[in-house]
Amino acid sequence: MSMPAGWYDDGSGRQRWWDGAQWTDDYAPVQGAGSAQPAAEAPAPAASAPVTSAPAATSRPSPVLGFVGLGLAVLGTVLACIPAVFGLGMVVLLAGFVVSLIGLFKKNAPKWPSIVGMIVSVVGGVIGAIVLVVSLVANLPSPIDTAPATNAPPSTSAEPSDPPTGESDSRPSPEEIAEGFAATIRAGGITTYDDMPEFYPCVGQYLYDSELSDDALRLIMAGGDPPEAERETAEKAIGNAVLTCDPQASDPSPQP
Structure with a gap:
């Protein structure tokens, strides 16, 4: 019958941890010279065994909405800079801004893609409007x-x-x-x-x-x-x- 896990004398006069199947490399601290070592100790409670606790893995949700909003903002900026499809570009920019705003309030998800998407949506709309005005002025007959x-x-x-x-x-x-x-x-x-x-x-x-x-x-x-x-x-x-x-x-x- 196998002995339960605990501190036992391994024959060298020192207390060594027995894991229930074999000796480990863990030794009990050496006591003072005047103290007597017991020949054997009763099995120690399981709580006294050295336990290595691994930190619980934490996972953060992926910022899918933030990346989608950023992609729509970039696409809308490109379309808005083409006067022929300026209206379509503004619609895509608005969609990118809304999706980025929703992604900004998603709990535990990284916020930077949503923030960048909102900024790109606003800047893209301004740039597209400037390009449209310049194009119209350049095409007016003198x-x-x-x-x-x-x-x-x-x-x-x-x-x-x-x-x-x-x-x-x-x-x-x-x-x-x-x-x-x-x-x-x-x-x-x-x-x-x-x-x-x-x-x-x-x-x-x-x-x-x-x-x-x-x-x-x-x-x-x-x-x-x-x-x-x-x-x-x-x-x-x-x-x-x-x-x-x-x-x-x-x-x-x-x-x-």
């Missing part, structure tokens, strides 16, 4: 580039600045003004408004209703410069006509 008053080619007439002679004294019709203005624009190499069927009739009607004289309108129709006294007025009228009749113009309100 009124200076489309104004034919200063960039119109020289007229083929021998004396473009002289008032026409032998012509009718009546005011040109809006259709005649539109045709002459269109011919002048196309002669300058500008074909932007050929796809806008209402543009030239609108310009013709606008110039017809302006304060320009009949002679100034005929000169503009012929591609020449209006009289010196009406040159500034003609430039403003043409510029306002282009801005009013072009639906893609940046400021369609007439200039003062």
Whole structure:
């Protein structure tokens, strides 16, 4: 019958721990010289045995929501920087922000992915809005580039600045003004408004209703410069006509 675990004399005069099956390397402390060692001791209670306690393993939940929100924030930032899909990018950024916010309140999970996801969502939205505004401003047509008053080619007439002679004294019709203005624009190499069927009739009607004289309108129709006294007025009228009749113009309100 095997002896129970406890401290016993191993034959060398010292107390040694018996684990119930074999001797271990644990020895009891040596007592003073005057004390007598018992030949054998009763089995010690199990609580006196050396026990090595291992720390309980603690596990923290994985921050899945934080990483998902961070991924959505990065994807939304990329999409928001593309003007064609800016709206979709903003939706993805909003989803990334909400998911990151939910992950921030998950107990015992690391918080840094959620915090980074929220920051990236906000910064991505700002960057995407800036890129969209810059893209829109860069694509707006410049009124200076489309104004034919200063960039119109020289007229083929021998004396473009002289008032026409032998012509009718009546005011040109809006259709005649539109045709002459269109011919002048196309002669300058500008074909932007050929796809806008209402543009030239609108310009013709606008110039017809302006304060320009009949002679100034005929000169503009012929591609020449209006009289010196009406040159500034003609430039403003043409510029306002282009801005009013072009639906893609940046400021369609007439200039003062």
